[in-house]
Amino acid sequence: MVHVGDKPVTRRTAVARGRVFMHRDTLALLRSGRAAKGDVLATAHLAGVMAAKRTSELIPLAHPLALDGIEMAFVLDAANASVSIESRVSTRARTGGEMEGLTAVMVAALTLYDMLKAVDRGMVMGEFALWEKRGGRSGAWRRA
Numbered sequence: 741m742v743h744v745g746d747k748p749v750t751r752r753t754a755v756a757r758g759r760v761f762m763h764r765d766t767l768a769l770l771r772s773g774r775a776a777k778g779d780v781l782a783t784a785h786l787a788g789v790m791a792a793k794r795t796s797e798l799i800p801l802a803h804p805l806a807l808d809g810i811e812m813a814f815v816l817d818a819a820n821a822s823v824s825i826e827s828r829v830s831t832r833a834r835t836g837g838e839m840e841g842l843t844a845v846m847v848a849a850l851t852l853y854d855m856l857k858a859v860d861r862g863m864v865m866g867e868f869a870l871w872e873k874r875g876g877r878s879g880a881w882r883r884a
Contacts, residue, residue, distance in 0.1 A: 752875030753830045756841035758868040760852045761822045766860040770823070770852075771816055777855040781814050784825070784851040788812045791847035792829055792840040799843065805833045810844060825849055826871075838870050 762770075770780055777783075789810045796804035811828040827844035829837040849865040856863065873881045 754837040754841040755872040758845040761864040784848040787851040788844035788848035792844035795843045
């Protein structure tokens, strides 16, 4: 693990995004709320929050962080037959929140896949990226 004990505790935020592409009929099923496994978006939201909180258990050498907040957002995009996922993680710590944000988005995407795979095994998960980071020694960063 990288030593962070000498770094000051500061407020930090990280925003990550990803997307799940699917068949248009699958998106319509998701929008209708009639998936066989139940409320897909609520379950993916919960999975994302839980994953962010357990990132250090999943990613070797990631520091365990006390998170102040985890926000998850899902946008159904009919034009691209996809669901956009965004996480916003905040903490007061000596190191980021980037890994927690990315983990939240990826696990939410996996949950969408799991809950809809019976009707669409061809879904594609991707476009996972950090979009914004604030706080810490390096200051603010935003994807162009």
